[in-house]
Amino acid sequence: MKMHETFLKPMHPEGRRFVAIFAAVAVVLFLIWEPLGWLGLGATIWCYYFFRDPKRSVPQREGLIVSPADGVVSLIEPAVPPAELGLGDAPRTRVSVFMSVFNCHVNRAPIAGRIVKQAYRPGKFLNASLDKASEDNERNGLVIEMADGRNLGVVQIAGLVARRIVSFVDEGQEMQTGERFGLIRFGSRLDVYLPDEVAPQVALGQTMIAGETVIADLQTDAPARVAQAI
Template sequence: MDTIRSVLVPIHREGWKFIAIFAVVTLVLFWVAEPLGWLGVILTCWCTYFFRDPPRVTPVREGLLISPADGVVQMIERAVPPEELGMGSDARQRISVFMNVFDVHVNRSPIDATVMAVAYRPGKFLNAALDKASIDNERQSLRMKLNNGKEIAVVQIAGLVARRILCEAREGQSYKAGERFGLIRFGSRVDVYLDDGMVPLVATGQRCVAGETVIAEDGATEQPRTGEVR
């Protein structure tokens, strides 16, 4: 039963129209030439797989920041949050999680917080793994305030293949850690800018699971982590 559940996971509502388009094109390809139809079947299965939206078990201890995206920690470094959020010009610790086209692309809130500002900025579609993608690429940014007054920024960044950022968050809306707030199609990146006192607890190259992997902690006393490929 667990194996079946791991395969037959819920599909994000944003995906059904694309799955339908892929299925119709597949039928046309079968009518044109059967071998092309089987290629369409493969692509339709991939489209269905891409839009999966499995449930996640989120750690709920106060102060924990959870990964907003499935993927690999691309970089951990200090950077200035997007200027359109009005969070100042001081550099903050930034954790970047890169999603490839096979990752779940549903994005989740890193922590219990209220959305203070939502800002969209058009831009390029460079490879999201590049550092300059955070500056040049199309992005959707959230400024979020915690109950203790601290603030973080969560930034959805379009990638080389991605052409659509879906952000359902609105100013004044409150989220619990792990709650869904958006989606990016197809392959992209999510950056989290931390406030003072928040310590990264992941290492570059580490794989994260949205809504489950702890990426940082507010008030942590341990040193930032490093990792090795073993």
């Protein structure tokens, strides 16, 4: 990787009009009062950074479930998947990844498979780090059927600032691990509902990289990971 590629990341097309709006406002602010213009320029750079879409090194071994989002693991607990996904009433292990407004917000498929269900539900815009955000907030969920017939749920959840969930995929579509499937604008959360009897290999507070960090491994019976902050 070249030095400039460390700092200059490609931007997802979804962000172009937002960057253009921020830039236009910055120009107006410069005309009004130069210090305000510099603030507008800073906001424009942040907007570009928010919509960055860097390449990721996706692990290729079968059976690895990777993080669908950049951010921090905020919850690991048993939870019943959203009813609209049709995954039943039994609790599954849910791993929640919270994204701040400084994280990359392009979401990636946690594992290869076919999208057998996509369901959008309008809702509130509570702080996405709260447990009840999974039930009350606007969300868009996918059910991915894997090659072995098992399924996995992944849910995009709008947050306190987020006001738009974007999906790039359709029901029936085949996806590869790490493939881009959507984004959420301006702060949010992703929930992954693991298949039965699959233990998470991440810990609370762990930093996640979408498409790279392994959440779980279908080919191991290792217990859930325990970690300590030091």
